[in-house]
Structures are given as C-alpha cells and as structure tokens.
Amino acid sequence: MEGYSMYLPNYTIGHDVYEKIPTVCLDYGNTAVIIGGYKSREAAEEKIRKACEGSGLAITGSLYYGGECTYDNVMKLAAEPAVKQAKLLFAVGGGKATDTTKALGETLNKAVFSFPTITSNCAGCTSVSIMYNDDGSFLKPFFITRPPLHTFLDLDIIAKAPAKYMWAGMGDTYAKYFESSMSSRGEELSHYVGLGVTVSRMCLDPILRYGRKALSDNKAGIASKEVENVVLAINVTTAIASIFLTKDKIIDYNTGLAHAVNYGLTSFPDVEKNHLHGEIVSLGVLLLLLIDRKADPEKGFSLFDELYSFSRDTGLPTKLEDLGLSPADRNSVIDKAIAQKDIDHNPYRITREMLEDAFDELDAVNAANK
Numbered sequence: 001m002e003g004y005s006m007y008l009p010n011y012t013i014g015h016d017v018y019e020k021i022p023t024v025c026l027d028y029g030n031t032a033v034i035i036g037g038y039k040s041r042e043a044a045e046e047k048i049r050k051a052c053e054g055s056g057l058a059i060t061g062s063l064y065y066g067g068e069c070t071y072d073n074v075m076k077l078a079a080e081p082a083v084k085q086a087k088l089l090f091a092v093g094g095g096k097a098t099d100t101t102k103a104l105g106e107t108l109n110k111a112v113f114s115f116p117t118i119t120s121n122c123a124g125c126t127s128v129s130i131m132y133n134d135d136g137s138f139l140k141p142f143f144i145t146r147p148p149l150h151t152f153l154d155l156d157i158i159a160k161a162p163a164k165y166m167w168a169g170m171g172d173t174y175a176k177y178f179e180s181s182m183s184s185r186g187e188e189l190s191h192y193v194g195l196g197v198t199v200s201r202m203c204l205d206p207i208l209r210y211g212r213k214a215l216s217d218n219k220a221g222i223a224s225k226e227v228e229n230v231v232l233a234i235n236v237t238t239a240i241a242s243i244f245l246t247k248d249k250i251i252d253y254n255t256g257l258a259h260a261v262n263y264g265l266t267s268f269p270d271v272e273k274n275h276l277h278g279e280i281v282s283l284g285v286l287l288l289l290l291i292d293r294k295a296d297p298e299k300g301f302s303l304f305d306e307l308y309s310f311s312r313d314t315g316l317p318t319k320l321e322d323l324g325l326s327p328a329d330r331n332s333v334i335d336k337a338i339a340q341k342d343i344d345h346n347p348y349r350i351t352r353e354m355l356e357d358a359f360d361e362l363d364a365v366n367a368a369n370k
Helices: 017-025 038-052 071-078 081-085 095-108 155-159 163-183 191-203 205-220 225-245 257-265 269-274 277-295 304-314 327-338 352-368
Strands: 011-014 031-036 058-064 088-093 111-116 128-132 138-143 150-154
Touching: 011 017, 011 225, 017 038, 017 111, 017 150, 031 038, 031 081, 031 095, 038 058, 038 088, 038 155, 058 081, 071 095, 088 095, 095 111, 095 128, 095 138, 150 155, 150 225, 155 225, 163 191, 163 205, 163 225, 163 257, 163 277, 163 304, 191 205, 191 225, 205 225, 205 304, 257 277, 257 327, 277 304, 277 352, 327 352
Parallel strands: 011 150, 031 058, 031 088, 088 111, 111 150
Antiparallel strands: 128 138
C-alpha cells in the first residue's frame, strides 16, 4: 500500500484567545498580513493587532479579500506589497475570505492562520477552498495541502455576529452526518473514510442538544456553553470529517441528496440571492430522511420527526414556500436535483418518483402541523 499523510486542524477556542497569537504563530514567522472582509476586519483586527504589540510579530498590512473567492482575487492579493513582505497570512472572516486566503497561501507556499468571525461553515479549519468564477458562479473545489496551521475561535466575537449565520450553519453541518452515513452504508471503507463517517455523528448530536439555546444566546450576543458547542460542531467537527472524507479528492462520501436538492433550489436566482446555503440544505435533509426511511426500512434513518421539530423550532425551512417558491416549482427542483453527481454514490438509486413522494409526504406533515 502506498503511504499517505493526513493534516488535521489545530485550534484555540474561548475568550481572549487572540492573546495566544504570538505563542502559536512566531514559530512560523515574524511578519503577518491580515486578509478579510470589511465587517470581519472591523470585528477582529484591533484585537489581533493588540495581541501582536510588543511580541516581535509585525503586521505588514490589512487587505480586503476581493468579495469572491476567485483565482483573479488570489493573484491580485499575491501582487500586494503587504503580502510579499509577510511570512504569515491571517485569514479573517467567513468562508469566502478564508478560502481566498487559503488558496493564496497554497499558491505562495505561505503559512495560513484563520480567525473565523462567524460560525456558518468549516472553512477556517478545512483543507479545501471553494472557488468561484468572477461572476460569482461556482467554479470548482481547490484542494489545499493542509488546513490553516491554527484556528483562533474567539467566542466573544462570534457570539456577537448576526445569528443568521449560526442558524444556517447548523443545517449544513448536520447534513454532513446524514449524507456521509448514507453514501457509505454497507461498504467496506478505508480507515480515513470510516473515521470521517464516525466523526460526522458529532456534526448532529451537539446541534440537536444545544442548537436551540445556542441560537437564542447568539441573538442576545451571549458567549455561552451552548454557543461554544455549536461553534465546535460547525467550525471544527465538520472540517475534521470532511478532511477524512475527501482525502481521495472525490465527493462520493462528502455530499449527497441534501446538497443535490440544494442545487435544484439554487437554480432559481431569487433563492440563491436571498437565502443562505445551510438554510437551503436543511430542507434537503428533511427530504433525504423521508426517502431513506422508506427506501431502506431496515437501515434507514429514523430521525425525521426530530429534525422536522428542530427546523420548526428554529425557523429553518420545511416547505418550498419558505424559500419563496411555489408548488409549481417542484418539478424543476426535482429535475435539477436528480441530475446532480452528488447522488451518484448511494446505497440505492434515487429516482424522480422518490423525490415526488417525499415532497408529498412533507406537504402532508406541514398541513398536519399548521
């Protein structure tokens, strides 16, 4: 067997975690450039600079990442004097800013450290950048050699971020468990894929246990135990699972029906524009659960009622109308979903009829819970 290497996230979480920046980062270099969005740098930059004062770690500049994670923005940043002078790249913000900085680090062979300011996805801890075209349309995943060398999760900053990011992030996070478990069912798995599937259970359990209270605390700006547990599930656990699941640079175990439904829904421009990724994926999870318990009565998931209740309690969508669509749009959503490669690797073939039946069943559940 040919050998392989795995690179996993290192992270610090809690209050005043930026104070540890010099201790963690100075082993890799003594100059750093801050790269991020406008709001994220406003939230975090002063604390980063204060932590570096007098430590021997100099900040060479603060740069806007460009608004989209594109190869063009990566190359524009590479030409910046502040980037050329820096040995370290500090990625500050959400997924696109972090992915842009990771792609920049991979291109220039510079060390990347991440500073998530919201909790919507695992970009700050994972080893892939989702690249877009200049018009904002999806291009492809860009697999990075390793995740950021360290991730600093400041709960005080994250708890004060708009709660809509945690709200949507929870839906995308528990999809990881359902999709990886479903796509790998009945297979003899490599050690790393098996480990990824096993770890993914922690993408679900903390959210069901802590998610309602965490969302309430996030709305109030409270950095509670519940917020911490959901931040870890979204930012860290999902990344660890994804690193193992995508070690072979394939999507077979890292996606599935929930994301196929997502792509069907985002084929409508208003859905893509007005709704967050994890919000949309969460509706796909409900359909996945309905299909799976009927298609595989012996091994299928039995968690639909629990997830439906969670969606209702937190305001995640349970019907097309919640995303601004109508029942007349259903056929188009199904057409797009069943054409996605995300459902190619599955324990049984997902058909149009299965999705039609699942939508019908979901409509009936919604009608009974008005």
